[in-house]
Amino acid sequence: EDKVVQSPLSLVVHEGDTVTLNCSYEVTNFRSLLWYKQEKKAPTFLFMLTSSGIEKKSGRLSSILDKKELFSILNITATQTGDSAVYLCAVEANNDMRFGAGTRLTVKP
Amino acid sequence: GAVVSQHPSRVICKSGTSVKIECRSLDFQATTMFWYRQFPKQSLMLMATSNEGSKATYEQGVEKDKFLINHASLTLSTLTVTSAHPEDSSFYICSASLQGMTETQYFGPGTRLLVL
Numbered sequence: 001e002d003k004v005v006q007s008p009l010s011l012v013v014h015e016g017d018t019v020t021l022n023c024s025y026e027v028t029n030f031r032s033l034l035w036y037k038q039e040k041k042a043p044t045f046l047f048m049l050t051s052s053g054i055e056k057k058s059g060r061l062s063s064i065l066d067k068k069e070l071f072s073i074l075n076i077t078a079t080q081t082g083d084s085a086v087y088l089c090a091v092e093a094n095n096d097m098r099f100g101a102g103t104r105l106t107v108k109p
Numbered sequence: 110g111a112v113v114s115q116h117p118s119r120v121i122c123k124s125g126t127s128v129k130i131e132c133r134s135l136d137f138q139a140t141t142m143f144w145y146r147q148f149p150k151q152s153l154m155l156m157a158t159s160n161e162g163s164k165a166t167y168e169q170g171v172e173k174d175k176f177l178i179n180h181a182s183l184t185l186s187t188l189t190v191t192s193a194h195p196e197d198s199s200f201y202i203c204s205a206s207l208q209g210m211t212e213t214q215y216f217g218p219g220t221r222l223l224v225l
Contacts, residue, residue: 034151038214041168042145042155086213095119097147097202099216101111 002027004091006100014108017079021103023089024071031092033072035063038086038102046074046087079107112136113205115217122193123225130188130220132203138183139205143214144176147200159186193224 004025013019023033032050036043047056049065049072056063060079065072076083086102112135122128132142144156157173159165159180167173177189186205190197200221204214 036153042153045151045153048151088216090216095221096218097200097216098218099204101215102213104213 002091002093002096002098004089004098004100006087006089006103008103009101010104010106012106012108013079015080017107018075018077019079019105021074021076021087021089021105022071023073023100025089025091025098026070027091027093027098029094030067033065034090034092034097035072035074036088036090038088039084043088076105079105081107081109083107111213111215113139113203113215113217115201115203115220117220118218119221119223121223121225124194125192127189127191128193128222130190130201130203130222132186132188132205132217134184134205134215137205137207137215139186139207140183141206142180142186143204143206144178144186144188145202145204147202147219153202156188190222193222195224198222198224 007022035046047063052067060077063074084107086104088102089100091098114133116131142159145153156171157165157167159178161180161183165178180186200219202219204216206212206214
């Protein structure tokens with residue numbers, strides 16, 4: 001059975017801290033792994049990863065995929081209160097998309 | 110726990126026909142279900158929010174007469190694409206939560222619709 005597991009489920013940090021969010025998966029016919037940030041409405045797309053070892057970077061956010069160990073991490077450096085959100089990991093495989101339960105990040109001033 | 114299923118996973122239909130997509134929470138009661146549509150570059154657009162026993166709340170720009178949403182029970186919501194056209198071809202994803210948008214959402218695996 002395909003599954004995507006995110007950890008931790010929730011995380012509270014202070015501004016300026018660096019955080020690492022984890023996503024592990026077990027799927028058949030992996031195609032890509034996606035990271036989203038969800039604040040209020042629809043999840044906002046962050047990264048799509050298809051190849052191992054290639055870091056994707058956008059400002060203070062970066063992500064990398066390990067297809068051998070079947071996981072990805074999302075790093076956020078110098079966190080700000082605006083980074084508070086639920087971060088979702090999703091894996092595209094076969095004909096569907098499997099989402100993890102998300103990591104709820106709270107950044108305190 | 111917290112599993113959400115969608116049926117069908119893939120559907121191909123002719124232009125002008127209607128297609129119904131089901132979203133079920135398998136092991137919990139979902140007071141609120143959400144319907145999303147995936148656009149190019151993996152972005153997700155929230156189409157509507159449905160609460161059990163009441164009318165769905167549609168996002169701006171989403172035609173409620175075209176995308177009929179019914180949330181008949183705490184475990185089932187349906188999205189019917191009426192008179193489907195090729196531009197409706199997309200990946201439709203539902204999610205369910207216990208208490209609305211602020212609570213954790215559990216996503217279904219999606220339904221890929223192709224309208225010929």
